[in-house]
Amino acid sequence: MMHLYAAILIFCHIVFHRGECTLTSDYSMPSAKVSELTNKVLLLNAEVLKKQTDPFLHRPFQTHGYDCTDIKDNFGPNSKAPSGIYIIQPEGTHFPFEAFCDMDYRGGGWTVLQKRIDGTIDFQRTWLDYMDGFGELSGEFWLGLRKTFCVLNQKNTSFMLNIALEAEDGSFAYATYDNFWIEDEKTAFIMHVGRYFGTAGDAIRGNRKEDNQNAMPFSTYDMDNDNCYPSCSFNDTKVTSCSQHRSRSGWWFNKCGSANLNGVHRVTRGVEISGIQWDTWMENNSSIKIKSASMKIKRTHYPFFK
Template sequence: MAQLSATMLLFASLVLRGLETVVGNNLTNLSSTEISKFEEISINMVEQSIRKESSSVEKPKPSNIASKMDKCTTPCVVQSKLLREGKHHMCRHLQTSLLVLARSTRKMLKDILEEHQASLDYLSNQMSELTSKVLLLNAEVMRKQYDPFPQRPVQTHGYDCSDIKDTVGSVMKTPSGIYVIQPEGSDSAFEVSCDMDYRGGGWTVIQKRIDGEIDFRKKWSDYVDGFGDLSGEFWLGLGKMVSILSQKGATFMLYVDLESEDGGRAHASYDNFWLEDETRFFKLHLGRYSGTAGDAIRGNKIEDSQNSMPFSTSDIDNDGCQPACSIGGEAVPCCSTFSNKTGWWFNQCGLANLNGIHLAKRKVIISGIHWDTWVEDNALVRIKSVSMKIRRTYKPEF
């Protein structure tokens, strides 16, 4: 277009120059108005020629434009396809990455859960063990409440309470209480309750009943080992009794102290008291009797005598009832079972059982403690409390 305009301007210049040559000298004869009009006409002619030239410029054909568009569109389609493929590739890569991430996250969570479950299982096992230990400790505490030795010794050692009284008592006053002893020939020491006040002291208490707090319905092993509380009710244990009574050169007496429900008192004393060992079922041996309660151990008849009888419990029956004894017209196959499963030196049951059931209900004593030779006004005395004590009758030279 710029080239066209320059051509037209050159053409106009040539026309003006030609006119100037043609009219030459006549221009001088024209007035200024006429000259201006002539120039205007000339310019109009030039402009018309330019417009015609412009309109005569050939416009591009539609086919050429489409061809050029085709030249532009083809790479755009390829580029769009490449972009779509790139986008699809990115989506697939992102999907794969998300899947891998999901799997790794799932595995990590699974590992964490398994680790936590393992920790919970471990803690559960620890809790179970602790619970078991607590239960065992509770059982131990409950057992200690009835243990024959719940208190520590408060005085010195000796062979027995008589020995402590004779040795320590010669230097200082020896109060009643719990002492530790180790009988001569014994491999172990143990605690005992010593009565240092009654009739000169030196008594080793081997059994005590007060208010029925301790249940005497026990098996053979309990009667062998002992049970109860040395500061209250207890049974010292047949094994410990044997170790005290079998000391070389020593003899012992047995003292049975009885108290009735109305506060009355009576006693039975036996010299030369001793027991055989467990292989002979702790067979009982007693010497001469003296006292105010009667000799219930020997009884009124030969068949009542418990002297020289082995000890019996509900699970170790040595009572001589074979197949059964007759008590008040009733057939009794086992004296221990008949006596509420308590232990004693039964002989066809007999007249004595200081370990019988003893309960206090609503301030009423239900007593199964028997010493059936203690009679007042032709009636058996109801026994409230009892203790069995032993003391040396001969002190050897040490």
């Protein structure tokens, strides 16, 4: 309604200066003019709403690069790009969008796909939310499957995925995969990871064959692709939807698997189930309780970092 009111004021202001619009207290404007004005206002309002919901907004800004690695590589030999929000436009795409670039972690150049910090953003979201992205790039967010696909599927590029984890006791671990990519929307963004390296364990493949989440499509509570049809057994529990079982979070589930970085933030929500999950990071035969997590990708110009 505010957009509609603003559009009326803007339209009338423009017409007034043309000597064509007069708003009077006796509402003497001809009905034809009222109808014309109403139609134009509705068109303006529709355009405003379209721009608000378009995940790839037309932005009047010059892009900084194809992705965060490209920005780092082209920033200049005598200066360092700071971490922060940049405008990127992956090669072969038509629209730029904002992304958070981590220029400090392990050499910089990382495009951040997901970040969990303090539980301020709800990750119990629909399929459309996970496709388009949500949250605040300066805090907690999910970049969006569509945007992630655009970055990962540039020509003649390959990317590594880094998952950084922090436990409730302040300890840290990470998992890195080379040759990370996802398929397009028609396949529900099937995920592929290559070699694993790290200290948190390979939770994506898990410890058992049936836990392997590699080459699985993405699932949400309203878009179920998790292989639990009509049901499956997980930890001796009958499950019909891994997303529902994991508190309506979105992830690449497989009956249901050992990894899910989008569960309920256990620290701030005060719950003991369905938290941020990376079950191969263990201590005393128990999974670590995770407080924060991030997913970020970087072009692979060189062998696996040590």
